[in-house]
Amino acid sequence: MDPLPLLQELIRCPSVTPAEAGALGVLEAALVPLGFTCTRLRFGPPGEEVENLFARRGSRGPHLCFAGHTDVVPPGDLAGWSADPFGAEVRDGVVYGRGATDMKGGIAAWIAAIASLPRDLPGSLSLLITGDEEGPALDGTVKVLDWMARNDHRPDMCLVGEPTSKAALGDTIKIGRRGSLNAEITLHGIQGHSAYPQRADNPVHRLVRVLHRLTAEPLDAGTPWFEPSTLQVTSFDVGNPATNVIPGTARARLNIRFNDLHSSRSLTAHLRAALEAEEARYDLAVSCSGEAFLTEPGPFVEALVAATRAATGREPSLDTGGGTSDARFVAQHCPVAELGAVGATMHKADESTPVAELRALAALYARVIEALLAQEARA
Known part of the structure; x- marks a missing residue:
């Protein structure tokens, strides 16, 4: 599965926080044929609910969750854009649009990675997708995690698909945040x-x-x-x-x-x-x-590093810098790390990602999924 068409569909949903704008429907249409059961979860005051999505395939452990968000920041002054921020134009091998990097590209790459792998992987896979990461973060990830815990969906480990790479794909993995x-x-x-x-x-x-x-x-x-x-x-x-x-x-x-x-x-x-x-x-x-958290290097982090090295040929640095992310909520439930695209254009005018890098991210995620599920299955 090529992640580009899925990313383009997602970008064309103008899901500025907290609007869902059809983005979760796009994901459901991609996930159901892959064997996922999808559940829409709405939290918040009446009339102001935030829409979230939980999707899972399989019921056995180990349980690997991917956490991300389809909401995006506003495009700002349109005069600063060379393309429609919600048009998903591809030009000279680069796809332009709000969310291309942060982080609809990561979600598209993760789903493409799942589609490329056999269905008989050990354990189970899930996705936690929220609609308010860029906003107050009150009615998204934190409440979905509580719902997951109450409904026997607590993951054994989680990867957050934020754009953590600095100069080249896979050069940085975040294992904590201030x-x-x-x-x-x-x-x-x-x-x-x-x-x-x-x-x-x-x-x-x-x-x-x-x-x-x-x-x-x-x-x-x-x-x-x-x-x-x-x-x-x-x-x-x-x-x-x-x-x-x-x-x-x-x-x-x-x-x-x-x-x-x-x-x-x-x-x-x-x-x-x-x-x-x-x-x-x-x-x-x-x-x-958010409180500070750290996922101490151990089997989970080591498997993630090894998969990144194998997929990219780079030795990723382990980092805790930057601002906050929804990983701060996940850390209260299971080991968590963040790995994603190069974040140079996130929140900027002409936010974009090279198509080749998007496809490379999907290949990287496929390695990560196999490595993490195999490592946990052996443990």
Whole structure:
């Protein structure tokens, strides 16, 4: 099976988050003839449900799941595109369109890989396809995984098809991701005239000291698998139009990208300690979009590396960089890694993927499927 026609069908579905736009129907039409049982899963508030798809073939272990998303980011200014972002035009051996790289190409390549393999593989295969990875990620992968666990579909291992390759196909496999924590600090003082500071309590000065405590020293020096954690102040706001008034409140926002030396709980305690040192009234609002995770190298990762080496002739590097992905949810259920296309054009105008690379990705995935199922079957 050639993955190109399937990718073109998917690109022609304008599935900007959270719209399904027919993309899951395209996948069902491709998967049912391959022996998969498909289940549509809708989660979210009435009238705003996100559509997801779970498809499985086989019922025995080992169970290998492929996780991906059909939703895409908006195309942006169409003047920046040389082709219709939802036209799937092929020009000079390259297919153009939103999602070509991130990550409809990966889904098409995985299905093409399955079609190229015999049906009597050991174990079972499944696909978890969501429609809100590029959005708030509240009603997609995390809820489908919970549904899978309740319905005896918990996988033994999972591959996420994000575009992880940097310069050449298969040069990078992600085996972990940093966590991401957002915090908003509101520090309360006493408003007053700037000529009589003794009658006021300036929260700006206090907040500056708090932020200095938080930024003066690094959070850590990194680990063997992760770069150092970072704390970045992203906003400082007083909202004071007057030049002679000490404001009553001052606010700041910050983002922490953290490795597995920390958790959202430990970092929240770290923020509170810096605030408590001021002995002032404050409010702290914290949200964590994902904890750090690491899939330690072992049989699963080793089999994935060996299959990639055999298919591409490259020795893939094991990496934990970049932002968050839905792998952070999968990691709570089973070992997970990410492997996909070269991501140079993802989210850009003229997002594209070379047709030859798309077909090579399908061949790589076929090797991966065979290697992972065989390795788990022997274990």
